[in-house]
Amino acid sequence: MNTKHTIPSDEDLTAFIDGELTAEEAARIQTMVEEDESTAERLEFLARASLPFKQAFAPLLSEAPREKLETMLAAIPAQPSARPASPPAFATRRRFLGALAAALVAGIAIDRAVIGIGRGFSAKDENSEWRAIVADYISLFTRETLAGTVPAADVQAAQLGALDEKLGLSLSPEAVSLPGIDFKRALLLQYDGKPLAQIAYLDPETGPLALCIVRSDAGPKAPDVESRKGMNVVYWSNRTHAFMLIGRAPADRMTAIADGVRGRMPV
Structure with a gap:
């Protein structure tokens, strides 16, 4: 399958930002960013979102059935990496997103997936983008998050x-x-x-x-x-x-x- 012109997912773009892709994958996304305005805008949006998801959900993850989560994460096929060594668990946003997804499967109530940052927010004023990012963040909160x-x-x-x-x-x-x-x-x-x-x-x-x-x-x-x-x-x-x-x-x-x-x- 020819993936040269496939629109990158948010996960791919996040991995690109974190430097986790192979040279070939990174070059493909770089080309898309240069040629496609919507991809460039999406990359900029994700790069500017620096809210600490890991810090906010550390108490929730600490209550998760760790052994079950580790087993589920271990079953996820490893992606080729241009780096010789893998970062430690939860060291990058993509690893943390995987843990959140596993926690959801294990029955922990998280309202939204972090990776699903909304595209269709309104632009009522010039400061609307920060509200959009905060809304993405707060939408993850449940009563258990703040118990x-x-x-x-x-x-x-x-x-x-x-x-x-x-x-x-x-x-x-x-x-x-x-x-x-x-x-x-x-x-x-x-x-x-x-x-x-x-x-x-x-x-x-x-x-x-x-x-x-x-x-x-x-x-x-x-x-x-x-x-x-x-x-x-x-x-x-x-x-x-x-x-x-x-x-x-x-x-x-x-x-x-x-x-x-x-x-x-x-x-």
Whole structure:
């Protein structure tokens, strides 16, 4: 079969980014990138998505039946590699994607496949791409992802404090608290070379919910609502930052929650 002009899959493009392909495979994809605009755009999109999937799902994977997963992964045929030695388990995104797929087969509830990054997101404004990537990330969360006790106030303050220097925004547990919804963790992620704060919650009614923040010089923007990955997103910005609240609660409830958060955010 002639694969010279076969459109590369997201997995192939991710492997190309990570340098895991043979010289022949890499050359084929390089040619496609140079000749096909849609392939080039897709490669750029995947290359800019640097959210730490491994870190986010480490607790979930630690609960998986490891022996069964290792047996299933061992049964996957090895791909030829241009490198003399294989990287350690979970050292690359493609290895981690394989582990997530095996975990799903083993019965661990993960809502979406990481590799299925959506192509058809809307472009309502110039900052829509970061919301698309965050939606891909949050769509993987289940109640089990955020299971456990609510961190104590001092732990919440410490996690939020770690965001201050990178984000330039002083956040307190009181400022980010959501009525009736449990705070679970605050993480510093990265998108397109810029710090991205993710504050994750667990809503007893609708499951995972997240408030995400990036620096932005696009200027103030009133709240707007959109749908991504079966979730509702309320997004807005002030002079220095862009915000998004994402979850599976109805749009009117998400809007009400976002209004409360906006009123407590530092200006």
